[in-house]
Amino acid sequence: MPSTQTQSGSEYRISNIRHEEIREEQAAAGNGLGQSVKDFLNYLTVEAGLSKNTILAYGRDLKGFLGHCKSNETNQLQQINPSLIRNYLRVLTQDQKSESSMKRCLVAIRMLLRFGKLTGRVHDDFTAILESPKVWQKLPIICSKQQVVDLLNTPSPDEPFYLRDKAMLELLYATGIRASELAGLKTADFNLDIGYLRCVGKGNRERVIPVGRIAIAATVQYLRNLRPSLARRRSSDFLLLSRTGWPLSRIEIWRLVKKYAIRAGMPRNLTVHTLRHCFATHLLTGGADLRSVQEMLGHVDIATTQIYTHVDQERLRRIHKKYHPRP
Numbered sequence: 001m002p003s004t005q006t007q008s009g010s011e012y013r014i015s016n017i018r019h020e021e022i023r024e025e026q027a028a029a030g031n032g033l034g035q036s037v038k039d040f041l042n043y044l045t046v047e048a049g050l051s052k053n054t055i056l057a058y059g060r061d062l063k064g065f066l067g068h069c070k071s072n073e074t075n076q077l078q079q080i081n082p083s084l085i086r087n088y089l090r091v092l093t094q095d096q097k098s099e100s101s102m103k104r105c106l107v108a109i110r111m112l113l114r115f116g117k118l119t120g121r122v123h124d125d126f127t128a129i130l131e132s133p134k135v136w137q138k139l140p141i142i143c144s145k146q147q148v149v150d151l152l153n154t155p156s157p158d159e160p161f162y163l164r165d166k167a168m169l170e171l172l173y174a175t176g177i178r179a180s181e182l183a184g185l186k187t188a189d190f191n192l193d194i195g196y197l198r199c200v201g202k203g204n205r206e207r208v209i210p211v212g213r214i215a216i217a218a219t220v221q222y223l224r225n226l227r228p229s230l231a232r233r234r235s236s237d238f239l240l241l242s243r244t245g246w247p248l249s250r251i252e253i254w255r256l257v258k259k260y261a262i263r264a265g266m267p268r269n270l271t272v273h274t275l276r277h278c279f280a281t282h283l284l285t286g287g288a289d290l291r292s293v294q295e296m297l298g299h300v301d302i303a304t305t306q307i308y309t310h311v312d313q314e315r316l317r318r319i320h321k322k323y324h325p326r327p
Helices: 002-030 033-048 052-071 082-094 099-118 145-152 162-175 179-183 213-225 227-231 250-263 272-285 290-297 302-311 313-323
Strands: 196-200 206-210
Touching: 033 052, 033 099, 052 082, 052 099, 082 099, 145 162, 145 272, 162 179, 162 196, 162 213, 162 250, 162 272, 179 196, 179 250, 206 290, 213 227, 250 272, 272 290, 272 302, 290 302
Parallel strands: none
Antiparallel strands: 196 206
């Protein structure tokens, strides 16, 4: 009997040890690199309040980095080192990724490691020694005022969604809002009597933008004569609706703008963002001050807005002629 009890006790201890090993393995799996990335993206959503599109972009960048880590047998956040990251940047270079894409990817990795430091999963933060790829600053594509007018007049009154598309184009040029911001606009965000709209941009920052009378008139026509019939098919508070009553997505807005740009004979690389660039440049050309344009665009840093002063070469010539001692 004693020997049986001793054997039973030994088996019990072995069983406890095995259970402890299983718990450690499960804990290690839960703290793996993939789980750390999931926790990081959740942190950006809940704590940092970044926009959905920004978080999706970080997720795509980190997915590629996870694949690189896996091929190098790196399964924990703590195992990531500068050499691993530099090798990944070389891979991106070989894949002919642009400098801006590589820089954004590096930003995502840096933020992931800083999150690891914050949560105790990384002991040393070496992100400061990682050198970012040099990115050449490119001037945005700008259309002339007449080209923009031609684009705005492209939708035909004979088309079933003429009023919606006309309002869409007029609002993009009148306010300079992004496609995602326009897609998120609701009817309650407008004050058409006073002439302004309220939109929520990157980082959930809210701003108020004046709306010109032509854009207001186009929006009123759409709200009165087309939107009610679209909204009957599916209840929605969003401003721009599809033929089925669903809100227009930013991808659909991009597609529509591209369609009308091609029809108007515009450059094939024209996008929704081109209208935003035109909005800013044409305001500065007309004499608007940089701070006001910055506020309407929703830029945090005025250096982002200053790029438009380089686009307007006629403005630069006027300033040079007016202020240089030997014009």
